[in-house]
Amino acid sequence: MLEFKNVKFIYKSGVKEPILENLSFKVEDGEFISIVGSSGSGKTTIFRILNGLEDIQEGSVEIDGQDIRGLKNYSSYMPQKDLLLPWKTIEKNVMLPMSIQKVDKDLQKERAIEMLKQVGLEEYANKYPKDLSGGMRQRVAFARTLCAGANLLLLDEPFSALDYITRISLQEWLMKQWLDVKKTIVFITHDVEEAIFLSEKIYVVSGRPITDIEIKEVDLPYPRTREMLLDPRIQRLKEDLIDKLRTTEEEE
Ligand SMILES: Nc1ncnc2c1ncn2[C@@H]1O[C@H](COP(=O)(O)OP(=O)(O)OP(=O)(O)O)[C@@H](O)[C@H]1O
Ligand SMILES: [Mg+2]
Incomplete structure (x- = not known):
């Protein structure tokens, strides 16, 4: 389980206003959670803190009751931009986190190939990022995130730059991956x-600073189909979320 406990965070550079203040929330093992909130509200900041890239001023962030400051390799972070290295092959890109962790070379290769198979791109192992479409590159970035071996995956707008049809097929694909690996x-x-x-639950962040998170449950079974989105209850949830995001956008 992941837990933020009374977290306060201020960036040392820029405006010296807290982004998070006395913020507490939990994510249970194996859950699929989405975070929504207006632009600049602090979503990526939450990921940077979780991944140990920023130090908090108060409170603690814990995994299974242990402060993350004493832990390693507990999360894999897929940043907002696709960060494949253009001069490395697809396979070498996927191997990167394992090579940083000094995993045995043969094992790195074996796992990279296995993961590329899972995302349907094994025949691209020796190609370069420029040879792939945007959707394929996102699948490679996702394979790399999975290869890092962590149980907690942090995905920051992985599909936002893609066209609608590619996006919905990657959503279906991601749901299947999650149902498989849990x-x-x-x-x-x-x-x-x-x-x-x-997602099972949607965390709505708002306000400056963010002091609490409103949680909306999505009451639909898995595997989900797009037809399920037509359910009037789900339409209402969607409108409700849009309203929330609009009001918070206006307040900021
Ligand atoms: N490295 C930094 N130093 C100083 N301020 C920062 C830094 N990174 C982000 N900020 C500020 O912190 C606030 C939250 O930024 P963050 O990137 O977390 O927002 P976000 O919710 O991810 O937005 P978006 O939806 O546009 O990606 C913004 O006001 C931003 O300007
Ligand atoms: Mg962001």
Whole structure:
């Protein structure tokens, strides 16, 4: 389980206003959670803190009751931009986190190939990022995130730059991956429908600073289909979320 306990966070540079203040929330093991909130509200900041890239001023962030400051390799972070290295092959890109962790070379290769198979791109192993479409590159970035071996996956708007049809097929694909591996996924998105389609719960962040999170449950079984989104209850949830995001956008 992941837990934020009374967290306060201020960036040392820029405006010296807290982004998070006395913020507490939990994510249970194996859950699929989406975080929605207006632009600049602090979603990526939450990921940066979780991944140990920023130090908090108060409170603690814990995994299974242990402060993350004493832990390693507990999460894999897929940043907002696709960060494949253009001069490395697809396979070498996927191997990167394992090579940082100094995993045995043969094992790195074996796992990279296995993961590329899972995302349907094994025949691209020796190609370069420029040879792939945007959707394929996102699948490679996702394979790399999975290869890092952590149980907690942090995905920051992984599909936002893609066209609609590619996006919905990747959503279906991601849902299947999650149902197979049952890792914990925290997914940031601006797309309310995407959040509803994928997640068990939606965490709505708002306010400056963020002091609490409103949680909306998505009461739909898995595996989900797009037809389920037509359910009037789900339409109401969607409108409700859009209203929330609009009001918070106006307040900021
Ligand atoms: N490295 C930094 N130093 C100083 N301020 C920062 C830094 N990174 C982000 N901020 C500020 O912190 C606030 C929250 O930014 P953050 O990137 O977490 O928002 P976000 O919710 O992810 O937005 P978006 O939806 O546009 O990605 C913004 O006001 C931003 O300007
Ligand atoms: Mg962001």
